[in-house]
Each structure stands twice: as C-alpha cells, then as structure tokens.
Amino acid sequence: MKVVNPQSIEPSISHLGNGWLQRYRPNDFKLEQDSLNSEIDKALFDYFTKNGGNGANRPDAKLLLKDKNQEYFPILIEYKGYKDKLVKLDINGKVENRTVKNEANFKNINSFAVNGAIHYSNALLHHTSYTDIIAIGMTGYKDEAGIVQYEIGVYYVSKTNLGAGQKIDEYSDFSFLAPENFDAFIEKVKTLQLTQEEIEKLKEQREREIDQTLTKLNQHIFDNEKGISEKDRVYLVAASIMATIGIPNKVAFLDKTELKSSTEKGNTDGDIVLRKIKAFLDEKKIPIEKKDFVIRALDNTLTTANINKVENGESQLKRVFSKIVDDLGYYYKIGLTTDFTGKLFNEMYGWLGFSQDKLNDVVLTPSYVASLLVKLTRVNKDSYVWDFATGSAGLLVAAMNEMLIDAKNNSKSPEELIQKEIKIKAEQLLGLELLPDIYMLAILNMILMGDGSSNILNIDSIKDFDGKYGFGKTDSKFPADAFILNPPYSALGNGMNFVEKALGMMNKGYGAIIIQNSAGSGKAVNFNKRILAKHTLLASIKMPMDIFIGKSSVQTNIYVFRVNEPHQKGELVKFIDFSNDGYTRANRKKANNNLKDTNKAKERYEELVNLVRFGKSKLNIFTEKEYYENNIDPKNGADWNQSTPTDTKPTLLDFKKTVSDYLTWEVSNILKQQNADSLGKYHPHLPKN
Template sequence: MAKKEAKTDLWVHGLLQEAGIELDPQGSTILEINNALKTASKNGTGRVGFPEYVGVVKDFLLVIENKADLSKHVKLNMDGAISLEVKDVKDFAINGALFYGQHLAKNTSYKKIIAFGISGDEKKHRISPIYIDETNYYRELTELESFITFNKDNIEEYYTREVLNEATDSEKELAEILKDASDLHEDLRNYGNLKDIDKPLVVSGILLALRESEHRNFSIDDLAGDQEITTDGEKIYKAIESNLRRSNVSPDVKRDKILSQFAIIKDTQILNEVNIGLNKTPLKHFTQFLQEKIYKSIKYTNSSEDFLGRFYGEFMSYSGGDGQTLGIVLTPKHITDLFCELVDINQDDIVLDPCAGTAGFLIAAMHHMLIQAETEAKKKSIKQKQLLGFELQPYMFTIATTNMILRGDGKSNLVNHNFLNESASKLQLSGATVGMMNPPYSQGSKKNPDLYEISFTEHLLNSLLPGARAVVIIPQSSMTGKTKEELAVKNNILKNHTLEGVITLNKDTFYGVGTMPCIALFTAGEAHPTEKKCKFVDFREDGFKVSPHIGLIETEQAKDKKQHLLDVWFDRLDAETKFCVETTVESGDEWLHSFYYFNDEIPDESEFQKSINDYLTFEFSMLMQNKQDLFNESGSKS
C-alpha cells in the first residue's frame, strides 16, 4: 500500500511541476504554516500532522491530501456532508484535505484556502478542490484534471469565476466587444444602408486610415462633410492608400486589388452626406466609433484574438446569417491557439494557411512565434517571411490583409488566389513546415470532388515539406469517408502522409452553424506505417458552453481540460479509453474516437449495486402501475 501511495505522491508532484506550482511535501518552509501543522494530527490529539503538499500561490493557501485507492476518495455522513469523523479523515482523501484546510484556516492568517482531495493514479483519478474561508465555511468545486488553473497566472481568475461567481475582466471585455459590434452593426445599417458583404470592408478600411493618424496624414477632425472639394470618403480612401504603401504591401497589383475593395467608402453617396440626426457624415461617425472602441484594442493587444474576425462574425449573426452564404466559417480563437499548441509551433517554422479567411490562424501563429523570438531580427523575419496564406474571396482577402497589417505584419504574405489551382510541387518551394486550415464546408460533391474537405486536406499535405506538421479543422463526416471519392482520398493520404490522430470537438465549436467538427493532425510526405498507432480523442467536453445572447464562452474548466488534452496528446500521461483510444488505422475506417472506442473498464461493486437498485426501482414502479405481468414468465409468452 505504501508503494502505491508513493506512486500517487510522485504523480501529483509531476502535475504541480507542470503547472509551475511549488508546494512543500510533508510540512512547510513557511514558519506560520509549519507551526500550525504542529497541532494538525488527524487523530485529534493536538500533535503534529502533515498533508501530502502545502504552500502558497499569491495570497491563496493550497493544501493537498491524496490516496492511491479511488474508493478512498470521499466519505459522506448521514446528512450528505463530508464526514469529519477521525476514521474518515484518516482514510479518505477529501475528508483529510478538508480537515487540514479548516485547521489551517483557524490557525493561520490566510483567509483563502483551497484544499484538494485526490485519489487514484495517472490514468484513472479524481481531483476535487474545496474552497475554505477564514470562518471555516467550505464549498466543493468542480473536479479537475490538472493544477493549471491554480498557478500564479490563473488562480485569481479561477477565484473570481468559481468562488465569487462573478464575471472576469476578460469576460467583461468580451461582453463589451459584442455590445460594440451590435451597436456598430446597427449604425452601419441605419446610417449607411450597407449590405452585409460591405460592412466589414468599411470597418477594416477605416481602421487602416486610422493608422495614418499616427503619421499625421489623417485626422478625424478633417472629416467635415465637404461635398464640393474633397469628401470624407475620399480623405479616408487616400489615407488607406498611404497606409498600404507604408505597410509595403506589394506588388502594385496586389495593393491595387486591395484598394479597389475600399472604393465603396468614397463612392457611396449616403456615407459622405451629412446626416441630420448625427450632424456629421456617417463615415465620420463610424470613424469616431472605431477609434475609441476598436482601433485602440487592436493596436495595443498582445493576444492572438482575431478582432476583425470576431466583428465579422458578429455582423453576420446580427444580420440573421451564419456567414456560410458568404463562404466563410470563422475559426474561434481558442481553436486557433490550440492548433499552435498541438503542432508545438516554434520561432523557426514557416506557416501556411491556404484558406486564410480573416487570417485568424496566421495571427495566432505569429503571436506564438513572436513570444519565442529573442531578437528583433527574428521578429522581423517571422512577420515578413514566415507567414503565408491564400484567400479566394476578394473581400475576405482584403480583410485578412488588413488584419495582418494591423498586427504589425508589414509585408502581409497573403495571395488572392484559389489554393486548389496552385501546384503542390511549386508550393513546396515556399518551405512551409506547418500547415493550418479551416477549408470551406459542404462545397464538395461527386461532380466536384476536389471541393470535399478531405480533398483540401490532401492538397495541403502535398504542398508542405516532407516531415511538416499539418492540422485541419473539418466536419466529422470528412473522417467517415461516405463517398467512394472521399474514401479514395483517404487511401491516398495514407500512402503518402501519416495520420497522427483526430480530436472530436464540442458540437457548439462553430456556434450557430450546425457543423460537427473535429481536428485532424498529420505528418506530411511520410507514408503511414501500417503498425503506427494513432490517437483518437473525445474532446467534446472542452470547458466551453453556449451563453444566451453571447455565444460560445470559456468556463474555468477550459484551461484544465485543454491541459489534459495536451498532456495526453504529447504522451505526458495515460488516459482512459473513453477519452483517448490509440490504435492502428485503415483508410476504410471512420477516423473518429466513436468508431474505435470500447469500454474496457471492469465494473466495480458499487456500479453492480446501482444496476440492481435501478432494476428493483423499475420493477416496483411497474407493479404499482398494475403491470406485474411484465415479470410473469408465463405471461411473457405470446
């Protein structure tokens, strides 16, 4: 038993190290805590007693008590509360953790204590946090998979969300962004009479013009509604042109193509006439709004958030569409970040996104790569040489280019071409070591098999350097290969590339679109070994939920669940088959967790007892309803 306990201790210590948390085992280097533990015996004798780990993160005191046996996780009393009887405190993880937490709350100056009862091992376990305050009041919190939410970077956010049940600063910021998007959408419609396709172009064009105000080539005060000499639209258009040149967008044909998309700003009369209600032109009103509400956020942000992409998505939702009619399904920020982590992106990678949309993947990649860059020369190289993209739709190409410029990508290596028409061998010369893609959905058919999502995936793989990592988000149906054309593509992929695994996602990942997505990961240019075991993960429970009037939002469990996913993906820990199955594959298989999963758990006595109880309850219910013949052997014969 001692050996099992030691193994659990080591596993817990590894979790703490991974989260960047330093706790002391069997005592404390903090004098106040160590003195309190001198009277913390579980026997209640007033003698010394030590939890497995104890320590402080910011102003939170963390205490951990663990047991190797899952059946020793918690013991409740007759009232359904955690028992504090001496025997239960000694024998059960949560009971012991609560005992130590309350003792430290009473005998130290710490007012915020989080105690953890942990049982099991690396593969099968339970981690249960309990919040305890200085009055010894306690509240059980949601079970977790790691300690990532309790390190110095995350613990205050966890406390705000889980203990205080209040909105965090990031959530408040998101609510403000969505409200601003709604307000701007209404103004664009009411004062500009603009079509859905034109709204994001006006927004992104004005944002480019505002960049010129830093160089004193543009001023909102100059927008005076003059119809005879230079209109507001012409002034903004001129500032856009100057900023494109300043950003070194080249060649000229590319710059001219982008600029032509912004002609609506100077050519639409209603935008350039003084509105009586506003007492200024709609363009000036939009510019003032964007300067205050949006431009400052984009300019000063260090996050990988795709601000223009979020606004674009909000415009579509407010106009009653989901964006698909305009050929775009925007990828949420938490997915673009997850892509970078799954491929373990580094500062030397060259990233290709052949279906760039609003450039969300490239922005996320740039953000993750710049964090690793140690010199200004390397940062310049990342921005100017290591981010490549294609976008077919001219308006989306313009928005994507604008988005990259606003993030400091001076050269913006985006091309307004159809990726499928590009030669794979020619694209290989770009030297891309990472491919990321969210292809157009539901465009393929037997007449147009090249438009199947799996066909886009194959072309991306063929376009990368051998050994490159590729990650795509596509509908789950792409992994089943329903048509013979799709099956043929899957077969070709295995002949020339390696499938690393597939992660089934939350059905609401693309909230409002109705797509059941998954993430597929590959190694390009290396034939799939028949004996290779791929990972198939069920990540539907990702810690995100749908909030009314907002959409998909992050809960406090999201960080923990993502950390668990990454730990399993990179073989840092084992997982139960209900979360991850490792198996060999064939092209005719459905490359999804649900296809390979089998329940390999042996039911324990409590589960057997529950099944018996459920049956007896059912039988009693039927007897009370005069349906006893259901249990009469002779009556059951026809």
Template sequence: MAKKEVVTDIWVHGLLQEAKIHLDPQGSSILEIDQALKTASKSGSGKVGFPEYVGVVKDFLLVIENKADLSRHVKLDASGVISLDPVDVKNHAINGAVFYGKHLAKNTSYKKIIAFGISGDSKKHRISPVYIDETEYYRELPEVESFISFSAENIDEYYVREVLKEETDTEKELAEILRDAAALHEDLRNYGNLKDIDKPLIVSGILLALREAESKNFSIDDLTGDVVVTDGQKIFNAIQANLTRSRVAPEVKKDKILSQFSLFKNSVRLNEVHATLAKTPLKHFTEFLNSKIYRSIKYTKSSEDYLGRFYGEFMSYSGGDGQTLGIVLTPKHITDLFCDLVAIKPDDVVLDPCTGTAGFLVAAMHHMLSQTENENEKKKIRQERLHGIEDQEYMFTIATTNMILRGDGKSNLINGDFLKENPSKLQLKQATVGMMNPPYSQGSKANPSLYEISFTEHLLDSMSEGGRVIVIIPQSSVTGKTNEEKSIKANILKKHTLEGVITLNKDTFYGVGTMPCIAIFTAGEPHADDKECKFIDFRNDGYKVSPHIGLIETEQAKDKKQHLLDVWFDRMDADSKFCVKTTVEADDEWLHSFYYFNDEIPTEAEFEKAIGDYLSFEFSMIMQGRRYLFGGEDNAQA
C-alpha cells in the same frame, strides 16, 4: 509510506512542476506554516502532522493530500458532508486535505486556502480542489486534471470565476466587444444602408486610415462633410498611404485591395451629412471605431482575431453566418490550440491556404513572436514565415488589413483559388506547418475536389516533407461518408501519416450546426501499417454557450486544454474514454467513437444493476407473450 502512494506523490510532483508551482513536501520552508503543522496531527492529538505538499502561490495557500487508491478519495458522513472523523481524515484524500486546510486557516494568517484531495495515478485519478477561508468555511469546487489554473499566472482568474462567481476582465471585455459589434452593426444598417458584404470592409478600411493619424496624415477632425473632397475620399487617401507605408507588395496586390475600398468614395449616402448625426455616417463610424476598437487591435498582444470576431457578429446580426459561402470563422481558442498541438516554433514557415480573416496567421504570429527576443528573427517571422491564400477578394482585403494592423505589413497573402494552385509550386515555400479551416459543405459527387478532406489532401501535397498539418473539418469528413471521400482517405495514407483526430465540442462553431474535429498529419511520409494514432474525445473542453454572448470559456477550459496537450505529447497516460491509441485503415471512421470500447471492470453495484435490468427486460417480454426470445415457448394468444 506505501509504495503505491509514493508513485502517486511522484506523479503529483510532476503536475506541479508542469504548472511551475513550487510546494514543499512533508513540511514547509515558511516558518508560520511550519509552526502550525507541528500541531496538525490527523488523529487530533495535537502533535505534528504533514500533508503531502504545502506552499504559497501569490496570496493563496495550497495544501495537497494524496491517496493511491481511488476508493480512498472521499468519505461523507450521514449528512452527506465531508467527514472530519479522525479515521476518515487519515484514510481519505479530500478529508485529510480539508482537515489540514481548516487547521492552517485557524493557525496561520492566510485567508485564502485551496486544499486538494488527490487519488489514483496518472491514468485513472481524481483531483478535487476545496476552497477554505479564514473562517474555516469550505466549498467544494469542480474536479480538475492539472494545476495549470493554480499557477501564479492563472490563480486570480480562477478565484474570481470559481470562488467569487464573478465575471473576469476577459469575459467583461468579450461582452463589451459583442455589445460594440451589435451597436456598430445597427449604425451601419441605419446610417449607411450597407450590404452585409460591405460592412467588414468599412470597418477594416477605417482602421487602416486611423493608422495614418499617427503620421499626422489623417485626422478625424478633417472629416467635415465637404462636397468637393469628401470624407470618403479622405479616408480612401489615408488607406492608400497606409498600404504604401506598410510596404504592401506587389503593386497588383495593393491595387486589388484598394479596389475593394472604392466604396468609400463611391457611396453618396456615406458621404452626405446625416440630419440626426449632424455629421457624415463615415465620420460617425470612424469616431466609434477609434474609441471602441482601434486601440484594442493596435495595442493588444493577444492572438484574438478582432476583425474576425466583428465579421462573425455582423453576419449573425444579418440573419446569416456565412454558411452559404462555406465560411465558418475559427474561434480564438481553436487557433491557439492549433499552435500548441503542432508545437509551433519561431523558425517555422506557416501556410494557411483558406485564410479567411487571417485568424490562424494572427495566432501563429503571436505564438512565434512570443518565443524569441531577437529582433532580426521577429522581422523574418513577420516578413517571410507567414503565408496565406484567400479566394474571395473582400475576405482577402480583410485578412491583409488584419495582418497590417498586427504589424505585419509584408505578409505573404495571395488572392487566389487554393485548389488551382500547383502543389509542387507551393512546396517551394518550404512550409513546415499547415493550418486550415476549409470551406464547409461545398463538395458533392459532381465536385469531389470541394470536399473538406480533398482540401486536406491538397494541403498535405503542398507541404515540405515532414511538415505538420492540422485542420479543423466536419466529423463526417473523416468517417468517409461517400466513396469519393473514402478514396481520398486512402490516397492520403499512401503519401502522408495520420497522427490523430480530436473530436471537438459540438458548439465550437456555435450557431452554425457543424460537428467539428481536428485532424493532425505529418506530410510526405507514407503511413506505416503499425503506426499508432491517437483518437481523442475532447467534446468536454471547458467551453459553454452563454445566452446573448455565445461560446465562452469556463474556468475548467485551461485545465482541460492542459490535459489534452499532456496526453497528445505523451506526457501523461489517459483512460480510453478520453484517448484510444490504435492502428488505422483507410475504411475506418477516424474518430474516437469508432475505436473506443469500455475497458473498465464494472463495480459490484454496476454488475448488479445490469443483471437487474436484464431480468426486468426478460420479465416484461414474457408478460407480453414473447417467451420465445429466451428459448421458451411463445404463449401469446392469436
């Protein structure tokens, strides 16, 4: 075996270990497969033949064939299909993988086989899966960057999405959530005549009241439309009891939340029996939320921000998205990615100073709790290690409700203006992780403190030394489009370290029109002149826009995320098209597109095309009388 191929084998073995997949090299410990390989010679002689790796994940048989040279990735025949000529099978990765896959499909009982043709090394490579069934039929699948989609945890979902081309349970659940949100929004409008700002408060208040049903202090059956003790009063009483039961403190915080829920008592329309419904709108909403939403929030262990999802849907159905208030709610896959990029741990103290619906805190809590079995540690996470600040009272109420519904009744949420908080005072929280999606498009020369990069600086100044800070902000924030923003960038580097910036999918905030990026810093440590930052192009993140649903995850998303994390944590080298490592200046545009240059040597075909394009351009200019562009005389007629 060539030395280069050994390097490829070692790299592939590392990818398999990372995905927690165990495959056997050069043979199989499974008797049935081992017997089949005794007649699997690539030459077709009927003698023994071994792929680089083979093994089983659940009921799938995985086969891997490697080549060190990218030019040996695949050979197609004259018809444009994978050649199974013995020479091509021997010399090309995909051809060899398909050969072994078809042989094993014919000679074993395995009915679902995924063969991988892999070429290159950790920096430049191609990984191509091909599905083969028991009839020896095969289908080429999209290229991947890792084996994460083929782990025991993910392979069934991959099969449903990429092979069967069907919706997964997660996708069906999301579509159902969106349908329910649309239906509830319609009912809130038709039966409640509610303002947009009040709709999420109705939802969150009812969900709190439903928690009291477990203590027998609230029952949907008690919502009878009584004119003395109204349904709204009963729900309000249940909300008040649940806030007390959840030990929401201090008292002023509980009172502030209750004042937001006073509309339950004060709205005549919500408490009158509706002729069509034959019940009050509040009872109708409560029945709907109990059956459709409450159980999802209470019993799920997911980091999905259901109330945030609902709020976003309400706003979009109302013809707005919150942009007038600078509200851009963060999708779940981004809140989860934040936790992974800062490698969040159970003993971290998390601060989100622009809490919104508490999506970041929900995600952080989920990730932190999943890493410990110690009940005392879990209690500390819930009660001491999650901090948030939210300026708008109704959003503060929704955030508090969201945390209570997730079992965090003592979350340290503050209703206040983050920019007016003294950073030295906030440092007393000893936050080790800062996460933020600040208000967008609020800053101006007259109000430079409202620039997104200004929020970022204020958060960095509020962290403990060495704290990890991660923010999602518009790309324009890191380019320094105004002198004020350039000055803020320079100040940041004087006191803090920029670790890198990740350019995101333009549809991350679908429907909002924001081009976002993620910026990651280390607080309290001045940026060294020779510090190399990572600038990553993650626009192709595996998410796409689906009609009537919005941004959805494709099967490539897990794989692309794993590749991003591998590159970010230096577990893998990357092509400069994906990641550039470089020193920075404050005046630089902190984006991959600013630092990237194509360092690939062009192929002969690319060189010939470039020359041809130039000659065509030169000929066209000469024919237009512009020979002077090339050092000749201008023959154009006056």
C-alpha cells in the same frame, strides 16, 4: 445614533501633492483647468467622462516630462480626500475599472484616486500618440489627533499592459518626479513586465469587450445609418482603423476633426480618408498589386455620393467614422493582437439571411480553437506556416502570435528580436483565399496585426497554387512545416482535397485540420487512403457539437498528421473524445459573454495538446473512456472516428454484485413480511387474517 459621514479632506491632499510638484517641477505641472498641450487636452475632452457622459475629463494635476532618451511621458494625477479610497482592485489584483458585464465601472472610477487616474490615462492611449503614461492617485484623512495621514499609488499604463495599469512601487512623496530622480524612475518603469498568464487574462478580457462593442456598433449602424450594406460596414471599420492607427514619425493618424464634410471635388470626407490610407499602405511597403486591390475595394465604399452627402453640416461618413473611432479606437491603439477583422466578420455576417448551407461554408474558427490547431502542429519561432483556405486569416494570426511569443522568450538581443519579428511576419506565413471579399478581410486583418499580409494570396489553392511565395521571394518554394486548416465543407471530400494537396507539398512537419467528421467515416475515402500512403495520422479528436454555435451544427473532428511518413499498419492512433472541453456556450444576442469556462477549459486544452504529443502518460483531467489508442487500416479510409469500446461481457465482480443485490432484496422482503405478520397478530386496530 446618527452616523456622521466623514468630511473629505481633498483640499488638504491636493495642497500637499501640489506643494511637492511646486518644489520638484515648478515649471512643468499644470492644474485642473490648465492646458498641457492640445493633443492631450483634446483626448481628455473626447473620451467619455467618469460618469459615462460627454465633456471634459479633468485630472487634478498633470505633467508632460521627458527622460534622457528624449521620450515623453504624460503624468496624470487624481486626488481624493477619504480613508481607503486610493485604489479598488478586482479578485485578480488588477485595477477594477470594468464591471463583470465588461462595462465601465463608473462607481470605482469616480470614487478611487488610482482608478480615476487610470481612466484619464486610457483616454490618452485611445486618442493620442502617447503609449506610456504614469497614473498617480493620492488620498488621505485626518486621524484622531487631526494629523493628515495619506497614501500614494503610482501606476504604469501602456500598450504593453493593454491599458490595465501596473503598480510601479511604493512612494511617500512625489520626489521621483524630480529631474535628478526621473531617469532612474523611468528605468524602473521600463523593467515592468506582465507574465504571459497575466497577458492572456487581459487579452481575454479585452476580446470580450471587443465582441460586446462590435455588437453594439453593428446594431447602431443598422438602426441609424441607412443605405450601408453589411460589406460596407466591414470596410468602413477597416478603413477607419487604417486611417487612425498611423505610423510613428511617418504617418500622422487622422483625427475626426479633419473631416470637414466638404462637397468640394477631391476633398470630400471619403477623399480625405482614402488619402490617409494610401499614405499608410505606402509606408507599410505593401506590394503594389495588393495595395491597389485594397484601395479599389475601399474606394468603392468611401467615395460614393450617398455616404459623402452632407446633411445638417455633416456627412454620413463622418458620423460613422467618428462612432467607429470612439467605440473601437482604444482596442487597436493598445496594440491588441487578435483576429480583429475575423471577429468583425463573424459579428457583421453572423446574423445575415444566408441559407444555412452557405453559412456553414464561411464560418470562421473560434480563436481558442485556432490556438489549439497551432499548438497541435508544434509551431515555434522558426516554423513556416500555411493555410489553404485562410478565411479572415484567424489561423495565421494565431500562428503569428505563437511564433512572436516564442521569439520573445528565446531572444537575448533586442535587435535580433526586431529582425526576427519582421521575418516571421514577412516570410514565415502564407495564406490562400479564393473568395475576394473574404480575401480582403484576410489582408486587412494581417495588415492591422502588423503586418503579416505579404503572402496572403487571392488564388485557387487546388488549381493555381504552385507552392511558391506570392511576394518577395517569388521564385522560391515556401518551406512549409506546419499546416493548419478549417476548409469549406462543400469542397471535395468535405475539404480533404485541400489536405492532400498541402501535405503533398511539404517535406516535413505537422498538420492539424478541423473538419466535418464525416470526412473520416466515409465521405473522403479515396482522399484519405492517398493521404495515408504518404503521411501518418497521429490523432483524431472529437470536438464539442456546439463549437460553432449560431453558425453551424455539424459534428467536427480535428485530425493531426505527421508529414512525409507513410502510415504504418502498426501505428497507434490517439482517439480523444473532447466533447467536454470545459466551455459552456450560448447563442444569446444580448449576452455579455457567450463562452464561459465552467470546467477547467484552459487546463483541458493544455492536456489535450500533451496527450496528442506524449500519449497516455499525460492523462489527468481526462478519463480512460475519453482517451483510446488503436490501429487504423491505411487502406480503409473510413475508420478515423473511433471511440473507447464498451465491454458488455460480465465479469466475476458483476456476478458477485448481482447475487449480493438479490440476497439483500430477498432478506429485506422476509423482514418486511415478518414485521407485517407481527403487527397483524398483536395490533388491535389491524384486521385479522
């Protein structure tokens, strides 16, 4: 029997929905072909379509409504005309607009009403100043009696939920948009909050998308844009972000259409981008020396003749700027707090032809390891955290995020929270980086994160740092109580010279460092003995061999210290074998995800932190073979890498088992022989003895 596909009743659904809009907001709603405003229209045009191509995105209906606080909320509506085509969710109950390969799921976006509306909403997050959008999907069918049955999905899409969308409530019509109901509806929207676990899952997903996008972007520039060095690529991305991120009500973001590819002196595309960056940095209140440093560095890239040369009516800078904004803009527009330029650094530098030794020396800490170091030093909202070899500031970004989360969880006053967040970023983080190019990355990273760049200093940690703030309270000592570090391993003692100096300038708190493990077994004996004369080694953690896969193959350990308490001979050190951290790593260029949680990785990292702090009572996933407590000799300096001893002395149980195994073997042989004798005696086909 031929199966007849049901006919879409989308005209009936749109007639019903638009009838409600005509009733509740007759002067505010616009249909598919109508203009809402130029900013929204342009965003919908610039964003990739529901089929993945170029051209306009056209919601079936749209509104721009204002609440009692004079805030504007775009409302985008998509109609469908089939049963069960309202929304497609993933296994976590979230709107599934991405595939397992972290690519746009065009099938879902095209087929489901809510998925399509959220796609349009993300266009606005990407290309407009609106950060709170309402996505509405509606679909239906005719039942056996010919009566239209319908359902509505109303979702909130914003920076706070990283563009994923949250269901607001159940609705049977659009009366929540009526003027007398809209303020109450927005109040409900504002109460929506994701759990910290949900936020972390979304962040992980978005960060995987960033990795994939950066890889493709880097390859595109390498293949298609000649004459742009790896450093220029990094600076072009940072410049594009600063020019387009804007500051609400103060600095408008730079739109790519403002780049006219002019050859007029002082008005080239590079000049326009640079002016926008200066305005951005001025409003950010960046210290003058730091601002000048950033401008000089970016000026060298943005104003060169080649990158501003006009061919076929377009400069190379405009092409690259447009590509960066189109590919990456979404991720920084949604306010994703991640080591963004650190990821960029790893991507852009990771495949360059450095010697292996040099590459080892600039390798950056993976974000989940950075988070581990932060937790091991017990960072909270009131901590003062420093890093003496800050790289791209990935460790400080991790610390800042932990501090901001703790502040949010422990604040009952919105005003107090704002002030605390400002203080955390301006006064409670300090980083030191000697290499100018990497220092530039650290500044840009912290500026883009919001801004914790105030006390990122371009000086020699060992020779020139006196422990004071670099900006602001320059006469005051930075009251560090948390020290995190991934040092250059070519430094003295594999980098333990940084540890000795940093801990020696602290009065209290904790330190956690990830370092080549030979530092604890003989390469840094004198440093270690001096450190233990003043500070306590709490834990030595053997990390997975492949944690820096593709960058370095050295064995690393994390050492955790309690500051300003000399190590006593009777002090038990926790030795933890973390070789199995639950992650499986690969180093495939075209892989969508080279880091996979295959064995309770998150739970293992959490248990590790608890083991270091509370000891053996927290053993759950780990075995006693992986956790070992023992003393070290404070005057030795080379006994920091211990493991659970293997007991080779046989026990009574071993003896009994050996005897039992032998007797079983002996009896088995006797029975076999008897069986063979029996067969030989009576079986006519076997030869006689």
